[in-house]
Every structure is written in C-alpha cells, then in structure tokens.
Amino acid sequence: MATPIPVTIVSGFLGSGKTTLLNRILNSDTGMRVAVMVNDFGAINIDSELIVGQTDAMINLANGCICCTVESDLIEQLSRLINSPNRPEYLIIEASGVSNPAKIVSTLRYPQFANRLSIDSTITVVDADQFADLEGDMAQLAMEQLDVADIVLLNKTDIASPEQIAAFRTRWGYPGIRLYETNHCDVPLSLVLGTGHFDAHDLEENSLEQRQQPCVLHHDGHHHCDEHCHVGYHHEAHDQLFETWYWECEQPLSLSLLRSALATLPTTIYRAKGFCQLAELPDHCAVLHLVGSRHDIHPGEPWRNGPRTTRLVFIGTRGGFDREALEQTFSVCIAQSEVA
Numbered sequence: 001m002a003t004p005i006p007v008t009i010v011s012g013f014l015g016s017g018k019t020t021l022l023n024r025i026l027n028s029d030t031g032m033r034v035a036v037m038v039n040d041f042g043a044i045n046i047d048s049e050l051i052v053g054q055t056d057a058m059i060n061l062a063n064g065c066i067c068c069t070v071e072s073d074l075i076e077q078l079s080r081l082i083n084s085p086n087r088p089e090y091l092i093i094e095a096s097g098v099s100n101p102a103k104i105v106s107t108l109r110y111p112q113f114a115n116r117l118s119i120d121s122t123i124t125v126v127d128a129d130q131f132a133d134l135e136g137d138m139a140q141l142a143m144e145q146l147d148v149a150d151i152v153l154l155n156k157t158d159i160a161s162p163e164q165i166a167a168f169r170t171r172w173g174y175p176g177i178r179l180y181e182t183n184h185c186d187v188p189l190s191l192v193l194g195t196g197h198f199d200a201h202d203l204e205e206n207s208l209e210q211r212q213q214p215c216v217l218h219h220d221g222h223h224h225c226d227e228h229c230h231v232g233y234h235h236e237a238h239d240q241l242f243e244t245w246y247w248e249c250e251q252p253l254s255l256s257l258l259r260s261a262l263a264t265l266p267t268t269i270y271r272a273k274g275f276c277q278l279a280e281l282p283d284h285c286a287v288l289h290l291v292g293s294r295h296d297i298h299p300g301e302p303w304r305n306g307p308r309t310t311r312l313v314f315i316g317t318r319g320g321f322d323r324e325a326l327e328q329t330f331s332v333c334i335a336q337s338e339v340a
C-alpha cells in the first residue's frame, strides 16, 4: 500500500496571512508534488486566484464554512485525491478565515482515510496587530483556531507593536508550543512542512468535547480564563455569525475614491478582497486587500482578454452592514471620466 499523504492544515482568522503562507510555500522548492485545497467563504472563489505558485492540483472546495456546511465536499475531494492516478506527495488545506480547523482534523481521521492521509501539522496564522482587538464570537473563533494549532505563526510583526507581540507571547506561549514570529509568513519551510509532530491524540483528549464548554482549554490542559469567557461556546454555524457581500462593476474605478470608500466602511466588516479595474492603472488588474481598518491596493497581473471586471468580496458580522448603503458607497467610486 502507498504511504499516507502528509497533510498540513493552514488556519487563522480572516486576513491573518494564510494565503501569503501558501504562496510562500508554493513558490519555494519543496521538491514534492503538492496539492492544495482552498475553502473560501465569500460568494466567489477569490482565494484560488490569489494563489500564485507552483501546484500540482488546485482544488476549490465548495464555498461556505468548511467546518459547518461543506464537509461533504471536503470528503468527496479527499477521496478523489487519494484515488487519483496522480496522487500528490503532499496536501495543504487552507481553511477559510471563519472556520474551526478541529472539524477538518476530525474529518481527516475518518476510517476511510486511515493509512491514506496523515496529518503532519496544523498551522494557525495569527495577525499580531489585530488579534487582541477581536471581541465576542470573533475572539472565540480566533481562540478555537489557536487551540488546534501545533504550530503558530505570529504574523505581521512588521506592523504590530512590541507590546502586542509580548502580550500574545505571555498569554499563548505555553510550554511546548512552536510559535514563530513572522513578517509576511517568512518562515523556513522545514519548520512548517514535513515536521511529523502533529499529535491528534492530544487534540482528541483535550479538545472536541471540551471545546463545547464555555471557556477555552489548551494543549497544556490549563484553563486560560480571560475577558472573553462570558461568550458561552456552543457550536453556532459560522455562516450564521458572518455574512458576505459581493460587488461587481464593469466600469473603471478611481483609486482615490476607492480608498475614501474603504475608509468609511463600518468596523463590522473585517475583510475585503478581490480585483479592481482602476482608471489610473488601465493595463493591470489591481489586487485589493482590506483587513480591519488597513487596506492595500497594488498592481497585479496584466489584464487578459475578456471583461475587465472589478470583483470584490466583503466579509463581516451577520447583520453588521447595510447592503444598499455599501452599493451606494462603491457606486460613487466609478472614475469621473466614465460617468456620463
């Protein structure tokens, strides 16, 4: 029988840097045939288009939360992969930013995958600048993602303050954790792939049932109470906590108007990403990222043939934004030269 395919699960809250890590891996010489599964939460698959690197198979899982609604698709795609004549030598699963990776771990441990897949590592990427600002259910979810990790990348150390980094280390740097501080997920591959350290037994003992309790329990078995403990955890589908809005526009946008519009977004919108047609950059598709109050717009690839459509996905708390108001906000970003 063929050796099991090692699997790395990459998780982390919205915008923490999961795709950045994946791109880093896929642009390195891994010396292996790597397959990638991507789970987006928005209405369209933006993530797979943001992945720019060498991969032997790119599989888009159905849109939705991988731990709540699209498990059947995960099972189907995993079955297909392990039975494929072009079986990969390594599999990386990027969970959406709203998913709890514990569910993926338990799916990978179903009997049909025994001896076919083996979990090598579960990496949780943390936005060092944003983590402590998350509140309520969002903080709870970010902690659940951390709880499953055997490797933590404390990312965005370039924009986080030394105090934020120290506070995170004090709270989460429990003995035995492999915690690496990173800037744009720059970490030696040998520390995150092919490590063979993941201990599902530890997770099983210390996790699934206990995760249903009001407070978070960690690998060390200690109970880390904090100000978020009032949020009693019961598995509420993450697609009930989050909502997405998708905006498309055929006309070129003004960069300055777009920046102004992004600055007015309600704080309930945590994440936006996608591609823009800008009047100032007619030949290139611009890539837009918004994480919390920070945004970045940079030139991407030249446009190919076909429509040059702006496509943006916004993710925020359910009921936290007014779609009509957003439509209005972005429709005024159309470059003046285009407005009749």
Ligand SMILES: Nc1nc2c(ncn2[C@@H]2O[C@H](COP(=O)(O)OP(=O)(O)OP(=O)(O)O)[C@@H](O)[C@H]2O)c(=O)[nH]1
Pocket: 012, 013, 014, 015, 016, 017, 018, 019, 020, 021, 047, 096, 097, 098, 155, 156, 157, 158, 159, 182, 183, 184, 185, 271, 273, 289, 290, 291, 296
């Ligand atoms: N300043 C800074 N920005 C970063 C760093 N890592 C990633 N980013 C930026 O953060 C934004 C989000 O990064 P992604 O890698 O797309 O995050 P993600 O976790 O895949 O996002 P979702 O899948 O939507 O949850 C992008 O604009 C990245 O360039 C970092 O270390 N420092």
